[in-house]
Amino acid sequence: MTVQVGTELTPEDVAAVAREEATVEIPETVRERVRASRERVSSVVEQDDAVYGINTGFGELVTERIPRDDLADLQHNLVRSHASGQGEELGREEVRALLVTRLHALALGYSGVRESVVDTLAAMVNRGVHPVVRTHGSLGASGDLAPLAHLALVLIGEGEATVDGERLAGEAALRAAEREPLSLAPKEGLALINGTQLTAGLAALAVVDAEGLLDVADAAGALTTEVGMGTTVTSSEAIAGVRPHEGHGVSAANVRRLTADSEIVESHRNCDRVQDAYSLRCLPQVHGAVRDAVAHLREAVETELNSATDNPLIFDADTVESRASQTESAAVVSGGNFHGAPLAHRLDYAANAVTDLAAMSERRVDRLLNPNVQESHLSPFLAGESGVESGLMIAQYTAASLVSDCRAHGSPGVDNVPVSGGQEDHVSMSATSAVHARQVLEQARRVVAIELLCSAEAAEYVDDSLAHGVGTAALYDGVRDVVDPLDGDRSLDGDIDAIAARIRSGDLRDRVAATLDDGFAD
Incomplete structure (x- = not known):
């Protein structure tokens, strides 16, 4: 079975990739959309205005302007610093669900990544390169940052991944898929880690x-x-x-x-x-x-799987209000679609x-x-x-114990812990909700x-x-x-x-x- 990404993704498609070794392919019409989105980002970089996610700091550091010569370091440092997860490592099927949902979201054409980014992710799915991702660290806003950062590390030749059951350094794992590490261009680091894909994949x-x-x-x-x-x-x-x-x-x-x-x-x-x-x-x-x-x-899952949950999002300039950061052809709009x-x-x-x-x-x-x-x-x-x-x-004792365990998982989606110096003052805990839901299903x-x-x-x-x-x-x-x-x-x-x-x-x-x-x- 082959799943086409960038078109319409279903829960059954995610399960097929995660569990049944289904491969992925990127249709040419989707590639055209990805290229057009990247061209819009390039036009914004050339204009040199301060635009979040491209040439500013992140979170509370949004007011820090980054010189053009440092833009690649900005994206790489973002990925490295956010790879701070803890807890057990996600299982194989969970990582594959994360990979395909991340690839699909970028292929929708609102994140401004290069074609080489989606090609690398597709190769990882098809060649069985599975990043080592820790379970805990996401607050579900701005999306699932920490888990996605562990995934993104492998794309730049860092972190770790398993290939055919063998644990390898990121660069060696990429070589197994006949890919070279990426040097991230402006916006790509943020695009790789900002979104609800762990939540959506597990859901x-x-x-x-x-x-x-x-x-x-x-x-x-x-x-x-x-x-x-x-x-x-x-x-x-x-x-x-x-x-x-x-x-x-x-x-x-x-x-x-x-x-x-x-x-x-x-x-x-x-x-x-x-x-x-x-x-x-x-x-x-x-x-x-x-x-x-x-x-x-x-x-909700069917909607989320086919939604753009990055921030900022990249649009054609004619489709958004004039107050957005924009050039004649592109608009970069900050919002909250990453909230889980x-x-x-x-x-x-x-x-x-x-x-x-x-x-x-x-x-x-x-x-x-x-x-x-x-x-x-x-x-x-x-x-x-x-x-x-x-x-x-x-x-029956065991059944009673399992039911009690289900009840103990509670409702993490109503919790909130402000972060990033108060800039991110309300989060969703959606990834925790997804992890708990899967645990409840196993006990049930x-x-x-x-x-x-x-x-x-x-x-x-x-x-x-x-x-x-x-x-x-x-x-x-x-x-x-x-x-x-x-x-x-x-x-x-x-x-x-x-x-x-x-x-x-x-x-x-x-x-x-x-x-x-x-x-x-x-």
């Missing part, structure tokens, strides 16, 4: 992962409802139709598709129980609300919603294991020999894996003459591919890992979707 991966997890969570809830002798009437079209939130309708449709032709559900349709507990009965409402939150995040609030707030919202998804999943786990509330056909904690064995008791994925471990085990207590639904049967088989039924107490960590890995890879979702007439609802 794109989060959207793809969250949407996949939601389908598996619907399936897990459907299987729990089935083997726990609950009713699927609560997922009826009639109920969803009189409260038509879009996500509710999707999750309700999924439960109906998954449990179609279920003899287990039919076996107790006329039982004397009036209502199920909320964790079963309200699945479409809660899962649906999470879907709506993730859809809201997708909308549009992503930070939606990332926090989505992360909190996914936390609720995990919380409801954990409650369904309890209903399968807890002898005080579980159905009479189930053994306490699904233990073969209750008392002597603990069965899956501690799996493991809670859903625990629910699948327990619901598959509960299925062993159901009359084996009764068939599962078309989707829940495939789900049960998918779990049993990697985890055997209990034949006594055993360590469960590997079981949970194995199921979580099948969720993460998409294999489990795809297996179930293939059995449904119209796949999962959308």
Whole structure:
């Protein structure tokens, strides 16, 4: 697969580059736009007026005018000084997401970089040159400065990068991609580090992962409802139709598709129980609300991926008001498109919603294991020999711990620490929001894996003459591919890992979707 940058980038494109070794290419029309933007910067340099990002200092030092002979040093020093990140190094897929989103943003033609800059970034993606980037350091305004500076160091032959698993100095890594270190021209250092690309890249991966997890969570809830002798009437079209939130309708449709032709559900349709507990009965409402939150995040991510978030931005002089710094052909406009609030707030919202998804999943786990509330056909904690064995008791403890960890991540997007001598007095913490959202997704994925471990085990207590639904049967088989039924107490960590890995890879979702007439609802 090849992704064209500078045109239209989707979260799926980012995931393809990050995870599936998709390459990138730069269409000629995009190259023309990049060249035109660079010519505008050159005209401003020749005019020699004071213009932020080209011949002034940065942040609080904006009033410092830089002589023309020092402009290259200005850009190189900017990159070096801002490469001050800390914490764990980003993983391979995260760095590749950062690379492709940075390349795409520069290729939009509002940053004024030379064609050689975008070519070098494209070569790094295609040849697997992955800069060593630390997780922490971005405030989400002015964009993701520190992480992007670590990326930019490699372009000038400094810093470090991994190539085929080997850690190399920046210059040696570039040579592996048959590129030479760049000497940055005016504006290029700032263009390379100013933008929301770490936030946007991680958020794109989060959207793809969250949407996949939601389908598996619907399936897990459907299987729990089935083997726990609950009713699927609560997922009826009639109920969803009189409260038509879009996500509710999707999750309700999924439960109906998954449990179609279920003899287990039919076996107790006329039982004397009036209502199920909320964790079963309200699945479409809660899962649906999470879907709506993730859809809201997708909308922002799709916009952000295709936005110019540099500062200052380079325009044709005819397109902006006269007060901007400009020549006859170019205008350099300072603004705040680097501020990560549009992503930070939606990332926090989505992360909190996914936390609720995990919380409801954990409650369904309890209903399968807890002898005080579980159905009479189930053994306490699904233990073969209750008392002597603990069965899956501690799996619910782990789920509870993971949910608590999700809740502890909070909402970094409402935090603020002024920097740069007060010039940058309100920041977004959007990169922290993105990192936390991905951590919440990982923990939620493991809670859903625990629910699948327990619901598959509960299925062993159901009359084996009764068939599962078309989707829940495939789900049960998918779990049993990697985890055997209990034949006594055993360590469960590997079981949970194995199921979580099948969720993460998409294999489990795809297996179930293939059995449904119209796949999962959308």
